[in-house]
Amino acid sequence: MTAPPAMLVQDAPAVAVRVRGRAPRRAWPSWLVRVASVVAAIALWQVLTANHIRFLLRFDTLPTVTDIVTAFAHRLGTQDYWLDLGQSLIRILTGFALAAVAGVVTGIVLGRSRAGANVLGPLTELARPIPAIALVPVAILLFPSDEAGIVFITFLAAYFPIMVSTRHAVRALPTLWEDSVRTLGGSRWDVLTRVVLPGILPGVFGGLSVGIGVAWICVISAEMISGRLGVGYRTWQAYTVLAYPDVFVGIITIGVLGFLTSAAVEVVGRRVTRWLPRGEEDRR
Template sequence: MTTLEQPEVLSDAEGVVEERDPETRRRSSPWRSRLVRVASVLAAILAWQLLTAYDVRLWLRFDTLPTVTDVVSAFGTQLQTDLFYLDLGQSLIRILSGFGLATVIGVATGIALGRSELFADVLGPLTELARPIPAIAVVPVAILLFPSDEAGIVFITFVAAFFPIMVSTRHAVRALPTLWEDSVRTLGGGRWDVLARVVLPGILPGVFGGLSVGIGVAWICVISAEMISGRLGVGYRTWQAYTIVDYPGVFVGMITIGILGFLTSGAVELLGRRVTRWLPRGERA
């Protein structure tokens, strides 16, 4: 059973009563939510500094990890080098190339699997057999298949992002109400009209759900591929720091990867909200 949300009644010392309606509370809640998020990050950083600075050794050996100040110092040093930005650009080129290809091919394949019974019969079993294989397990195949490491890393990134996007698109197509298509056909629309007016707008929420998952998985795999067979990139540089026992450098790489993943995932989420502005929104910020 649902109940109507009642205005919140506030009173001051003089007995003046003020009503705060639900819409006002919704406008004020995003700031509180942002403050809580920032506070949680700061608390984690403070705990990291205290545990490592005082060489705490409980079940976990925090005394072997670099402190926050060590990592910040290493980060500042790397920001002054050209190699850091070269690695950054190389990883971004790889992720955008593989993810871009996966978006186009994954959405097209998902629509075809959801709309065409023949296509689903021919390629459906192959996609379901290949989908459980981790993309990082394709590294030996990519090394043998492609003439350069660069093409192989892009291919691994493509494979990682392709399946979440394809599966989400396929489910979104199959979940579309048939009434929408029947309405367009009743008004004289053809196959392409149904695709443009019903399928593509209707599957957008599902597609962007797959894109959000795909970009995260793609980052995991591109970093792993760079560690295994790369020559440049954030993943390669992080692994190189580990091999020379530069643990602050390892954490610099990890933090850089986290920031890149956060920014690209946020960009996908923002684009999704812009494209699907016609959808009803919840109360979260």
């Protein structure tokens, strides 16, 4: 015989208590898993290089983890390391800041103005497929100093991802929002400040995250080709004199700098767009 609904309702708290009473499976903290994955990769590198393993890949030609740590400790005590670090940061932050402003402005113009799209659209689409690093010779000829040329290459590398992401974000905005502001008597400035700019923020920060990563790739490459200071320049110099542990010191430095700057963009983006629903993402 089926129990009446009243009995089911009365039994529901007891069932809930029994379900909650079960010991849930203990999940590993996400930060611990991430740290463990890095430690495991480092340990594997040490095993392969220390034992001179040569299977498909030639790990016997690479420095061990202990050699890299020793070289890193030595480099941290030199003035050149910090000069290179500061020089690369100045280049990346200058080029990225210029690209962020220009990319957002151009993206809004391309997304909202037909005249702007007709004038600037063909130029940006023709230039966008060209790798920024391929323009290093042009930058050397165009600018009076290598420093300005490297910043220009960094600017170009970050500009196009930001511009494209902003343009798509503008075009994806629901027209209902703009119509509502205009119906209430809002001006074009009101539409821009109250609808367009807040609405495109998620897309803009997506472009900024991509742009900062591409900018690091190009600034390091430009430093290797035409720089006199910087992490990329010093890494290439270490390779030319066969100082392979110092090469990996440069590689690790580049990775840490890229991680920190990308994380900074991500943190700022989350703060600025904290009004967005995130759900599972907030619990990571």
